[in-house]
Amino acid sequence: MNYAEALQYLYSFIDWERGIGYGVDSPPRFTLDRIGALLRILGNPHQRFASVHIAGSKGKGSTAAILESVLRAAGLRTGLYTQPHLHTFRERVRIDNRPLSPETFSCLVGRIAGAVETLKDEHPDLGNPTTYELATALGFLCFAEAAVDMAVVEVGLGGRLDATNVITPQVSVITSISLEHTAILGDTLTAIAKEKAGIVKNDGVLVHAPNPADVLRVFKKTCKERGARIIAADESRCEAIATTDPREEAAGACSSDNSKSMGGKSVHSSTGTWRAASPRTDLPPSCENSTAPVTARELPDWEYPAQVCAVTALGEQREVRFSLCGRHQRVNLSVALAVVDVLVAQGLPLSVDAVCAGIEAVRWPGRFELLSARPLVIADGAHTPDAMACLRETLTEHYPGRSIHCVLGTNQDKNPGPLLDVLLPVIDRLIVCRSRHPRAQAPREIAVAAAGKVPTTVADGVDRALAIGMNAMGTEDVLCVTGSLFVAAEAREVFGLAEELDPPLDLSGARPA
Template identity: 35%
Template sequence: MTYNEALSYLYDRLPVFHRVGVSAYKPGLSNVLALCDALGNPQHKFRSIHVAGTNGKGSTSHLLASVYQAAGYRVGLYTSPHLKSFTERIRLNGVAIPEADVAAFVESQQLVIEQIQPSFFEVTVAMAFDFFARQQVDIAIIEVGLGGRLDSTNIITPLVSVITNIGWDHVDILGDTLPLIAAEKGGIVKENVPVVIGEMHPETQPVFEEIADRHRSTIHFADQQWKLTDGGCVDGVRLISCTRAGRINSSFTVELPLLGLYQLSNLKTVLSTVDVMQSQLPVNDEAVEIGCRQVVSLTGLKGRFQYLSQSPAVIADTAHNKPGIEALMATVETITYDRLRLIIGFVRDKDVPAVLSLFPPTAIYYFCQADSVRALPVDELVTLGSAAGLVGNRYPNVNTALDAALAEAGINDLLLITGSTYVVAEINLL
């Protein structure tokens, strides 16, 4: 079986969330447990850090992987979805899993897959765990796919459980209140395993404290343990002064190529996680600085306030829900430009009217849609945009929209592409 044949088999035979949405979601752990049992339970053969959260879990996972790579560890990284290639989901020291390994896994497990009838995501999780076990990683950073309690990744017992934040997303699956969403994401907490919470929030703090107490897990709120001061952007990096709360002479400066202001919250989560793990995975401040500065080259992270070109500036960001767009627009407000041109597309299962209310009516809009059955049709987006006071033209895809924006833009304009991971993934410039 070739790599392309393996991918075709997975896509054609198994339900894929990023293609069909919630109908592909198979809550529960029985399928992935059966898959891993057939593989000799690789999830028990490597150490891990488990990362959940509404927003920021991808950036946090990549930053953690980069820091531990800079410290000299052999690091596995599992994230989803991918932008350009399926192999991006599974990395070893930043290098994507070889296509031959994907093909060999699918071919060897084809009979098991057909017996169990798992989802696409369940198979990729089992593939990742098998790969990390065979590669004998020192640590694997495992990003939750959706939620936490019933997510396929939740069969590991990590060294630390990490929850970046809680916001409104996937309410049809996770619950329609912040405490309910927090309870689902808090389902990754394990007995006697410490938990790092990125942001203390009055509605979710009691939920996390109760979960931690029930599991006899120490709890750490990252935003209470670290003070970060933004020093602005210089030469393509954001300068961030980092100080441990209550510690004298503990400051150092990080140069972060991830320029979104929202990355400060993610960085606090990373720093707290590294502190919690010091006794098991020692890391010095120099490794933190190197890992942060080189996160893009060390892990291949893309699509997080990423500059694709200059004059005019073209930025792509995978923000796709209300908290993510709020954080993104806060960063945009810190940039000087003549005109803001927004190229946007969404999936239909988001609260698009609520998200559109966050965009400025003074911008020029280029409405588009991704090549996915989950995509919100561009005609519907134009109607919703008009109701929100956002005026622009419609385009069949992100690249024709970007071409039109570039043709009309002045050299000092800002072109921002956002709204959906799947829209960003289709950008030719990425």
């Protein structure tokens, strides 16, 4: 089985995330019985590594990335399981923050395929697993065989019946809760909180982010019933001192003298606007007489947007440069610091220096990520009103007074109206588009929701939307790409920031559940 065949196999099952496969129009049947049986056939790999388990409506991926970076900085061998991926399925399962090789991935999928056949023979009543369940089994098998010291595992949906909820972690974590996936998890915060709290284990430890009082009551009740200790993250452990702006740090923005230099590159402008070329054949030129923007790949780390924070780590206060921007990321960092305290109390060898080094080294693509410094292009996967509010706050915090243009693409399960209500007050121009994702929303539907509120242009795809946006920008303007991680991912591709891409596949068929 080669890599393309391995991917084709995984996607031949029901994929609720992409809305592909037989039966996806029916209500999903969530159960832990199927993943449990599959893992038993594989030798219970989920019982052979230590872990941190992270649920939440937003912030769980960023919190997972911070923790993994800290653990790796301490010299531990780490596993990281997250979803969705941006460019290649292999991003979902990482060892020491490196995605699996195509060869390792294919080998593991081959073994899982054999286990699935046994599952069908021994438990025909359970039906076929889903793509997500197979990916989870793959991750756990990989972590066990790689002998990781600690795996950081992100919940996919909810918590109680999520396929990851078969592990017994050292710490359970719940980040911020908001109304999302209400058709599955419930239409109130308390209902959603009950599903998230399902990851709390008997006699375990729960670390949670600040949340509304009714959500916290659910957490406390669950912990009391299960004899678990509950720890609230303290936001005051991470306070912003300053923010950085790559346009101010880097010389070379287009200016009246038509030329400035940075790192040996000259950038010229005669018009004061960014000139875009035909999309997807090459990157749109940033200025007249120039060949390409100064993309993030060409910049040293210190030129990325960041915030300088005073953090209290293991009882010591230190100043760190934190590349995940915004107040919400400071909250996520405070959650990670609380988890570190628990792990150290349990005997894990983590030092203050390692914690700070890990914080400074963390990168999490698609989350207020700089794609280009000149012109200034930011990508953020915000796709809920709460996440969009965080993006709005971060944009105004880092780029006050700037004119903001926005490329926006959403998925069909999102009502664009509430997203636009949050975002439109701070943007000057909107370009709506559709990603390649099967569940992407028609851009004209988004445009209807924005009608009369801000100048709006409809584009066919993310590449064309970027070209339109960059053509309209002034030299001091900001272009923000948002609405879904899939739109952010395609923007990264346009700017040459995708290290690898999965091969094209025929995803028209899937097995019945």
